[in-house]
Amino acid sequence: MNAERGAAVLLVACVAAVAVALAGTTERAHAEEATAQAPDKTVGAPLVHGLAPMPGGAPVPQAYRPPGSYAGDRGPSHVIFPAQKLTIRFNHKRHVRELGMSCVTCHDQAKTSRKSSDSLLPPAKRCDGCHLTDHRDLDAVTGAPGELIAQCRFCHVGYQPEHGNRVARQVVPKPNLRFNHAVHAARNIACQQCHGTVQNLELATRDQLPRMRRCLDCHDKPEAARGEAKSACTTCHLSEADGVMKTSFATGRLEPPSWLRNAGHDADWLERHKRVAADDSQLCANCHHEDECVDCHDGRVRPRNVHPNDWISMHAVAARQNNPSCTSCHQIQSFCVSCHQRVGVTLSGPTSNLAGRGQFHPPKSEWTDPPRTRSHHAWEAQRNLNACVSCHVERDCAVCHATAAVGGRGGRIGGSIGQGSNPHPAGFRARCRTALRKNARPCLVCHDPQDSKLAECR
Amino acid sequence: MPNARFIPRRPLWGPSLVGFALAGLWTGPAAGFESEVRTRVAAQFYGLSGPFGDRDILRRRYTHTLSLGLYELAGGERPGQPRLDARVRLRLDGDLGQSGAERNPETEDRFVPELREAPIDLMYGYVEGRNYLGGALGFRLGRQYVTDALGWWSFDGGLVQVTTPLYFRLVGYGGFEQRGGLPLLSTDRFEADGVYRGERFGLEPTQYPEYLDQDELAPAYGFGIESSGIPLVHASLGYRRVINRDVVATVPFVDDSGRIATFGDNRTSTERIGSTARVEHADVGSVGGSTVYDIFVQKLSQYDANVDWYATPWLTVGAGYEYYLPTFDADSIWNWFSHNGMSTAEGRVSARFTRRTDAALTGGVRFYATDGDPSDFPSTENPVPADAANQRSADRVFDHFGTVAGNYRWGDGSVGLRAMGEKGGRGHRGGGDVTLVKLFDDERYDSKVIVSVYDWSDGLRPDRDATSFSYVLGGGVSPRTLFSQVRFGAEWEHTTNRLVGQRYRVLATLAIEVSK
Numbered sequence: 001m002n003a004e005r006g007a008a009v010l011l012v013a014c015v016a017a018v019a020v021a022l023a024g025t026t027e028r029a030h031a032e033e034a035t036a037q038a039p040d041k042t043v044g045a046p047l048v049h050g051l052a053p054m055p056g057g058a059p060v061p062q063a064y065r066p067p068g069s070y071a072g073d074r075g076p077s078h079v080i081f082p083a084q085k086l087t088i089r090f091n092h093k094r095h096v097r098e099l100g101m102s103c104v105t106c107h108d109q110a111k112t113s114r115k116s117s118d119s120l121l122p123p124a125k126r127c128d129g130c131h132l133t134d135h136r137d138l139d140a141v142t143g144a145p146g147e148l149i150a151q152c153r154f155c156h157v158g159y160q161p162e163h164g165n166r167v168a169r170q171v172v173p174k175p176n177l178r179f180n181h182a183v184h185a186a187r188n189i190a191c192q193q194c195h196g197t198v199q200n201l202e203l204a205t206r207d208q209l210p211r212m213r214r215c216l217d218c219h220d221k222p223e224a225a226r227g228e229a230k231s232a233c234t235t236c237h238l239s240e241a242d243g244v245m246k247t248s249f250a251t252g253r254l255e256p257p258s259w260l261r262n263a264g265h266d267a268d269w270l271e272r273h274k275r276v277a278a279d280d281s282q283l284c285a286n287c288h289h290e291d292e293c294v295d296c297h298d299g300r301v302r303p304r305n306v307h308p309n310d311w312i313s314m315h316a317v318a319a320r321q322n323n324p325s326c327t328s329c330h331q332i333q334s335f336c337v338s339c340h341q342r343v344g345v346t347l348s349g350p351t352s353n354l355a356g357r358g359q360f361h362p363p364k365s366e367w368t369d370p371p372r373t374r375s376h377h378a379w380e381a382q383r384n385l386n387a388c389v390s391c392h393v394e395r396d397c398a399v400c401h402a403t404a405a406v407g408g409r410g411g412r413i414g415g416s417i418g419q420g421s422n423p424h425p426a427g428f429r430a431r432c433r434t435a436l437r438k439n440a441r442p443c444l445v446c447h448d449p450q451d452s453k454l455a456e457c458r
Numbered sequence: 459m460p461n462a463r464f465i466p467r468r469p470l471w472g473p474s475l476v477g478f479a480l481a482g483l484w485t486g487p488a489a490g491f492e493s494e495v496r497t498r499v500a501a502q503f504y505g506l507s508g509p510f511g512d513r514d515i516l517r518r519r520y521t522h523t524l525s526l527g528l529y530e531l532a533g534g535e536r537p538g539q540p541r542l543d544a545r546v547r548l549r550l551d552g553d554l555g556q557s558g559a560e561r562n563p564e565t566e567d568r569f570v571p572e573l574r575e576a577p578i579d580l581m582y583g584y585v586e587g588r589n590y591l592g593g594a595l596g597f598r599l600g601r602q603y604v605t606d607a608l609g610w611w612s613f614d615g616g617l618v619q620v621t622t623p624l625y626f627r628l629v630g631y632g633g634f635e636q637r638g639g640l641p642l643l644s645t646d647r648f649e650a651d652g653v654y655r656g657e658r659f660g661l662e663p664t665q666y667p668e669y670l671d672q673d674e675l676a677p678a679y680g681f682g683i684e685s686s687g688i689p690l691v692h693a694s695l696g697y698r699r700v701i702n703r704d705v706v707a708t709v710p711f712v713d714d715s716g717r718i719a720t721f722g723d724n725r726t727s728t729e730r731i732g733s734t735a736r737v738e739h740a741d742v743g744s745v746g747g748s749t750v751y752d753i754f755v756q757k758l759s760q761y762d763a764n765v766d767w768y769a770t771p772w773l774t775v776g777a778g779y780e781y782y783l784p785t786f787d788a789d790s791i792w793n794w795f796s797h798n799g800m801s802t803a804e805g806r807v808s809a810r811f812t813r814r815t816d817a818a819l820t821g822g823v824r825f826y827a828t829d830g831d832p833s834d835f836p837s838t839e840n841p842v843p844a845d846a847a848n849q850r851s852a853d854r855v856f857d858h859f860g861t862v863a864g865n866y867r868w869g870d871g872s873v874g875l876r877a878m879g880e881k882g883g884r885g886h887r888g889g890g891d892v893t894l895v896k897l898f899d900d901e902r903y904d905s906k907v908i909v910s911v912y913d914w915s916d917g918l919r920p921d922r923d924a925t926s927f928s929y930v931l932g933g934g935v936s937p938r939t940l941f942s943q944v945r946f947g948a949e950w951e952h953t954t955n956r957l958v959g960q961r962y963r964v965l966a967t968l969a970i971e972v973s974k
Contacts, residue, residue, distance in 0.1 A: 241492035241529045259740035266808040267863035268818035279734040281605035298647045300521040301500050308891045309910035309928030310953045317885040324782040333654045334646045341570050343508030352567040358510045382797035383826040385784045393668040394791050395710035406709040425797040431756040439725040439788035444708035
């Protein structure tokens with residue numbers, strides 16, 4: 001029985017001890033919140049709130065984050081909003097939700113600021129009224145003795161008594177953009193509409209800074225509904241002297257996000273950019289000078305990201321495989337032909353370059369004689385004429401394809417029968433009348449003006 | 459036949475360099491408007507040889523560009539305000555590797571049409587106004603570029619753009635196409651392809667008759683309409699026409715009287731309509747496409763469609779289809795040689811894993827189908843024999859391709875990979891580059907290393923295949939004491955493969971940018 005009584009007492013004692021311990025923990029956890037009413041009984045207790053947005057560093061619920069943010073977005077642009085170093089412990093939730101303060105109680109310039117370079121952080125002396133401190137002379141800050149909330153370490157993270165009057169410097173760089181708080185406030189745009197529900201958070205970090213997606217809710221509206229929210233990029237983004245956006249900063253290079261007109265400058269942007277430029281070239285012109293375009297598309301120094309090393313050896317294969325890419329930068333009847341004539345790979349050109357050259361195309365039995373297999377020149381020409389045109393001039397083709405009446409295959413000159421091989425594609429008859437009316441010159445290269453075939457197209 | 463009238467062109471080196479240097483020193487007034495001068499010099503030394511290995515071209519190239527910008531000539535200090543700017547860019551494009559004989563038509567066995575030692579071209583030069591009439595009116599006057607669904611193009615003239623409050627914008631322009639051979643510091647880069655033309659000064663009519671004379675301005679005009687401010691949607695429609703006016707040779711053979719026949723009517727050079735459309739939702743993805751219809755050829759010469767799904771904020775998955783039929787200047791005979799275009803279908807995955815790391819993967823197939831039957835003009839002098847019906851049998855040619863690209867960046871450097879492979883009936887290519895860039899001393903010094911390995915073969919010439927190894931070593935210095943931005947750079951490139959042996963290239967650059 002004694003043993004049972006003893007066990008019961010021990011159990012009660014244990015439960016009581018646990019309860020007391022838990023109560024003590026809870027009390028310490030909320031020490032800084034209770035100190036407004038309680039005397040300084042917890043000096044030395046850990047200060048755990050206001051060090052992160054959520055208690056214990058828990059993830060911030062999406063509903064609290066700025067509109068336009070999304071899970072995993074890694075915060076706002078590091079180029080626009082450079083990294084910060086926050087050395088102040090501050091509990092927004094405590095101040096706003098529990099103590100009834102408003103945003104402008106501390107950020108009093110938030111509704112009147114006209115420049116993004118304005119610091120909207122409250123001066124330290126703004127805290128003095130409640131925290132029983134005196135920050136008027138930052139070289140000799142004082143606090144009410146015995147009051148936890150008046151201790152330096154209560155707000156200044158990492159402060160130790162031996163630091164004296166020195167605290168860690170807070171670094172909040174100016175953002176690399178234009179912003180006029182006053183204009184937005186005047187349109188009754190609340191703080192939360194851009195910064196999220198900071199009142200639900202303890203520490204407010206970079207993550208509560210606005211997202212461009214949210215800005216575009218107003219700044220990308222149809223012109224008629226846009227009002228004063230101009231859509232020009234430089235409404236918010238910094239600009240160069242010539243009016244284009246400034247994109248190079250000490251914090252990095254500003255690039256569009258993928259979701260903005262599908263213009264993300266990802267690893268395959270080089271191949272994709274033509275689609276965006278063709279659809280909306282003004283979008284590109286917001287950031288890029290035409291110099292950047294012509295340096296590649298009309299340049300004189302080989303861009304290595306387009307033409308890798310030893311491109312000259314491979315270019316013939318590349319041109320046959322994917323000729324549309326060539327014409328985006330090269331005029332093949334001048335750029336290509338001139339060089340090919342100089343190295344002697346053309347049928348025309350300087351006679352001194354033609355002597356002793358080898359066979360460029362497959363043997364005649366495959367390349368020009370029937371039947372038309374995959375190695376026949378007709379197939380290559382029909383499929384990929386740009387490759388032919390990069391070496392051949394029209395005379396080379398007219399020799400066989402022109403009618404005898406105008407000299408094809410010797411024609412009038414040699415007296416032999418002209419070849420007149422018909423190169424026209426299926427359906428040409430239906431198109432020739434309009435073509436002849438708009439420009440008869442190509443017809444007259446191969447056909448005599450009196451040719452009956454021409455008459456059929458008149 | 460030697461032409462006694464031919465007077466060799468005198469190189470413009472002296473006056474060009476002096477002019478560029480003097481212009482480069484001028485940096486505009488310090489107040490009233492902003493001014494900016496950019497100049498860039500590139501000297502390249504390398505050699506080229508033909509596939510037969512015995513025709514070496516020495517490239518001794520000197521390229522000098524000079525850009526001048528005058529900004530905010532009439533206000534525009536704040537976004538949305540009317541502003542007036544002026545921009546001009548000149549280029550001297552010299553090649554000392556050419557021989558004089560190559561430019562002299564009297565040395566017929568060496569002469570190459572259009573070769574010039576040191577041409578100067580006015581790449582662009584215009585005055586631009588923006589945001590006039592409350593933002594509704596914009597204009598440009600001078601040599602300028604147009605980029606739209608019809609491609610990348612340049613002309614001399616005027617462009618007006620009117621933005622309406624009714625969700626669309628109108629663009630109209632007119633002038634003359636920039637063409638080579640004209641006495642207006644022009645290049646032929648922006649004229650329609652398929653015509654070998656330029657200045658025939660000093661050439662007899664029977665010399666290179668297919669090299670067509672270009673001495674008349676080519677009138678051009680166009681207009682476009684583009685959506686403006688419609689949520690989720692952007693679309694555009696553009697039309698452009700260019701007119702040829704030169705008297706040019708037609709038949710490239712002399713007639714019975716020993717002359718070359720000519721043709722000189724005003725006629726279409728190009729006439730095309732292009733359109734684009736895109737629907738996008740920032741949380742979902744994008745669907746878009748474009749078309750180009752060649753009115754002269756009366757065919758859709760290009761169209762494409764693509765879908766991209768923003769699977770996650772950092773991952774995009776997409777697919778696309780593209781069709782391309784080569785079309786040319788209407789003076790060219792080759793519009794009537796093209797049959798079917800080439801089609802390309804591809805899929806892509808693009809990921810931005812972190813702010814420092816991104817990668818993309820594409821893969822697809824490029825294919826072409828013959829049109830099978832002969833045309834409805836079955837024959838001329840030599841009809842196709844009835845027993846040769848298989849000469850135009852329908853068939854398809856396929857190429858398969860894939861690319862991989864990725865980058866990793868850190869504070870003062872990056873490493874990138876670009877690799878590709880393509881295989882089909884016309885040969886194969888496969889390989890990649892690794893590029894390392896590193897900056898030093900707060901970006902005062904920069905360095906670059908590129909290493910490449912490619913293996914390739916020419917499907918139509920079985921003896922042409924090789925594995926190429928190349929590397930590039932480069933560096934630069936950017937002293938900031940004299941001007942706003944200055945950079946001296948140099949690169950050394952070495953390539954080796956079994957066909958060419960060793961090949962070297964040296965590139966030296968100087969870039970200066972001054973703003974006031």
